[in-house]
Amino acid sequence: MIMPAVIGTIAQEGQAGGGAVPTSVFIRATSSSANSTLSAEQTLTGSGGENPVDEITAGEWSSREATMTLNYGGEYTAVLNNNSGRLDIEMYGYIEATGATSYEWDTGSFVEVQDTYNAVSSISAIGTASTNQDATSSGIGETVRIQHNSGGRGYLLLQPYIETDNDAVAWKIFADATNASGTTSAPSLQITLESQ
Amino acid sequence: MRWQVTGIPDGESGDYKIHNCTESTGEDSWLNYVNYANVPSGDYTVLYRRFGTSWLNIMQDTNREYDEHDWLVQRMSGDVLIGGLGIGMIHIPLLASSDVTSVTIVEKEQDVIDLVWDHCAKDDRFTLVHDDIHTWTPPEGSSWDVGWFDTWLTTDCDEDGNIIGSEGYKTMIENKYGSLVTEIGGWNW
Numbered sequence: 475m476i477m478p479a480v481i482g483t484i485a486q487e488g489q490a491g492g493g494a495v496p497t498s499v500f501i502r503a504t505s506s507s508a509n510s511t512l513s514a515e516q517t518l519t520g521s522g523g524e525n526p527v528d529e530i531t532a533g534e535w536s537s538r539e540a541t542m543t544l545n546y547g548g549e550y551t552a553v554l555n556n557n558s559g560r561l562d563i564e565m566y567g568y569i570e571a572t573g574a575t576s577y578e579w580d581t582g583s584f585v586e587v588q589d590t591y592n593a594v595s596s597i598s599a600i601g602t603a604s605t606n607q608d609a610t611s612s613g614i615g616e617t618v619r620i621q622h623n624s625g626g627r628g629y630l631l632l633q634p635y636i637e638t639d640n641d642a643v644a645w646k647i648f649a650d651a652t653n654a655s656g657t658t659s660a661p662s663l664q665i666t667l668e669s670q
Numbered sequence: 671m672r673w674q675v676t677g678i679p680d681g682e683s684g685d686y687k688i689h690n691c692t693e694s695t696g697e698d699s700w701l702n703y704v705n706y707a708n709v710p711s712g713d714y715t716v717l718y719r720r721f722g723t724s725w726l727n728i729m730q731d732t733n734r735e736y737d738e739h740d741w742l743v744q745r746m747s748g749d750v751l752i753g754g755l756g757i758g759m760i761h762i763p764l765l766a767s768s769d770v771t772s773v774t775i776v777e778k779e780q781d782v783i784d785l786v787w788d789h790c791a792k793d794d795r796f797t798l799v800h801d802d803i804h805t806w807t808p809p810e811g812s813s814w815d816v817g818w819f820d821t822w823l824t825t826d827c828d829e830d831g832n833i834i835g836s837e838g839y840k841t842m843i844e845n846k847y848g849s850l851v852t853e854i855g856g857w858n859w
Contacts, residue, residue, distance in 0.1 A: 520722060521721065521722025521723065546833060547827070547831050547832055547833055548825070548827040548831040548832075548833065549831075550833075551824060551825040551827075551833065552721070552722075552825075555721030555722060555724060555726055555825060556721055556722035556723060556724055557724065558697075558698035558699060558702070558724050559698070559699065559702055592706075595702065595705065595706060621702070622702075623702060623703075623705075623706040624699040624700070624702040624703040624706060624726070624727060625703070625706065625824070626703060626707070626727070626728070626729070626730065626732075626734065626735065626738070627728055627822060627823050627824055627857065627858070628726060628728070628823045628824030628825050629699075629726070629824060630824065631824060631833070
């Protein structure tokens with residue numbers, strides 16, 4: 475079994491001589507959380523306030539992965555139609571570290587896990603990554619935008635229950651803690667947005 | 671290859687609008703479609719439907735639409751029933767076919783009729799019915815050789831809010847018109 479603290483150490487980057495880089499670097503949902511978690515929500519709504527995506531909270535993580543449920547139905551199309559085919563996911567968290575003087579969030583490793591009808595034209599980060607240790611209220615700066623294709627009779631949809639798997643997209647959240655001696659990266663977290 | 675629609679002026683009525691545009695002008699949804707469907711440079715007529723504060727392209731005279739109507743093109747003869755007026759694009763080949771006896775078009779939205787009908791290609795073989803294809807009661811004794819149904823949108827849901835999808839739409843149409851139409855087809859079937 476790999477201990478989290480060991481992962482934090484091996485992720486050290488840019489270590490300079492003389493001092494110690496930050497240690498015990500982890501992404502937490504809050505400053506008092508014990509596990510590698512964060513919270514996330516889809517922020518766009520339909521014209522009637524619809525939101526088809528369930529929030530992720532600290533308790534829904536396992537092995538640094540969490541699944542965000544996209545409820546396939548009228549609320550899904552309502553959001554897309556009212557927002558030019560977009561879903562926007564914002565994430566909130568806290569970078570725990572020992573000996574750090576600056577911090578930076580990042581998102582990446584975007585992947586279309588399964589997309590039966592080529593519904594997603596792009597998944598990317600928009601905005602500027604936060605440098606706040608405490609991003610529990612303001613968010614981590616970068617918003618994950620999932621842009622859907624307009625297929626001629628409406629936006630194409632990520633499908634549930636295609637054979638045995640649901641359509642899904644995924645991405646990772648990264649965090650760095652830095653001091654004069656270098657940077658340590660926290661173990662990344664992965665969110666999978668899954669149509670159900 | 672495409673059927674280029676001409677003569678329908680820009681306009682807006684209720685939750686619908688017509689925009690004569692190019693591959694690089696128009697609403698976000700159209701520009702997204704241009705990218706998705708690899709629409710080449712040119713002049714296009716696009717029908718939009720408003721959802722909230724955004725406009726969604728729901729019909730356009732593109733090469734892709736030409737391909738998506740291939741089923742109907744192979745069957746243009748006799749009495750033809752069309753579900754959905756759109757921009758009247760399919761009228762162009764129907765009008766050109768001497769094998770077509772009559773064309774009955776059922777359109778639910780008065781706004782679409784107001785924007786398109788007076789300006790689209792047609793002759794005296796064409797008849798417009800203002801009604802919902804799902805609930806319309808055809809005149810007693812009606813029958814058609816070919817039916818083409820193109821009123822489905824990805825947003826369509828049943829009464830419980832469940833998305834019906836094109837398969838659900840196909841089933842509903844076949845159940846309703848199967849006994850009245852010899853050959854039934856539809857967009858994305």
